Amino acid sequence: xxxxxxxxxxxxxxxxxxxxxxxxxxxxxxxxxxxxxxxxxxxxxxxxxxxxxxxxxxxxxxxxxxxxxxxxxxxxxxxxxxxxxxxxxxxxxxxxxxxxxxxxxxx
Amino acid sequence: xxxxxxxxxxxxxxxxxxxxxxxxxxxxxxxxxxxxxxxxxxxxxxxxxxxxxxxxxxxxxxxxxxxxxxxxxxxxxxxxxxxxxxxxxxxxxxxxxxxxxxxxxxxxxxxxxxxxxxxxxxxxxx
Numbered sequence: 007x008x009x010x011x012x013x014x015x016x017x018x019x020x021x022x023x024x025x026x027x028x029x030x031x032x033x034x035x036x037x038x039x040x041x042x043x044x045x046x047x048x049x050x051x052x053x054x055x056x057x058x059x060x061x062x063x064x065x066x067x068x069x070x071x072x073x074x075x076x077x078x079x080x081x082x083x084x085x086x087x088x089x090x091x092x093x094x095x096x097x098x099x100x101x102x103x104x105x106x107x108x109x110x111x112x113x
Numbered sequence: 114x115x116x117x118x119x120x121x122x123x124x125x126x127x128x129x130x131x132x133x134x135x136x137x138x139x140x141x142x143x144x145x146x147x148x149x150x151x152x153x154x155x156x157x158x159x160x161x162x163x164x165x166x167x168x169x170x171x172x173x174x175x176x177x178x179x180x181x182x183x184x185x186x187x188x189x190x191x192x193x194x195x196x197x198x199x200x201x202x203x204x205x206x207x208x209x210x211x212x213x214x215x216x217x218x219x220x221x222x223x224x225x226x227x228x229x230x231x232x233x234x235x236x237x238x239x
Contacts, residue, residue, distance in 0.1 A: 049207055049230065050226070051229075055222075055225050095158075097224040104160070
């Protein structure tokens with residue numbers, strides 16, 4: 007299985023701050039990486055696919071980059087509605103695997 | 114638009130079989146891969162397995178010995194059975210659609226769980 011490791015596991019930042027989350031894969035997955043946002047009590051929602059492509063309707067303050075084994079997810083200007091847990095997920099191989107999540111809170 | 118709805122018992126006894134059904138509405142179940150994903154309280158997401166509308170399956174090796182997925186195209190439903198459950202199987206269970214496509218160069222451009230059910234909480238307890 008491909009293991010996905012996210013860091014940090016949680017962070018607290020102020021409105022307007024730039025927030026960065028990293029995701030590391032245990033093997034080369036090219037750009038076969040998605041990022042999801044999950045709000046409490048809700049199902050995850052796809053934000054970014056192919057490591058850097060924004061899903062339709064997702065605000066442009068969200069972005070992703072990386073390839074191979076190292077990936078980055080950024081919120082350029084944190085908003086109150088961005089309070090959530092964010093997960094990376096690889097689709098290079100089965101079984102599909104997720105990172106352990108990064109909980110983002112407003113300071 | 115396509116919507117998914119999980120259904121099934123919220124409480125299952127240890128050693129018994131957990132059974133859930135996902136009903137697809139607003140679209141056909143045909144020609145897609147359908148998935149089950151679970152999330153223990155306060156923890157991350159674990160992919161359980163997938164089934165194609167033709168019935169082909171793939172399971173997470175960590176659960177393979179206990180999981181059976183099936184599909185009923187006439188009812189637009191697919192189902193999960195997880196046998197010999199323990200407290201470690203207590204979780205919110207989600208069904209989700211896998212959507213994928215290739216770009217003009219043959220690169221797998223999109224492969225994601227694009228539609229999810231609301232999730233159903235299953236507790237394993239006597």
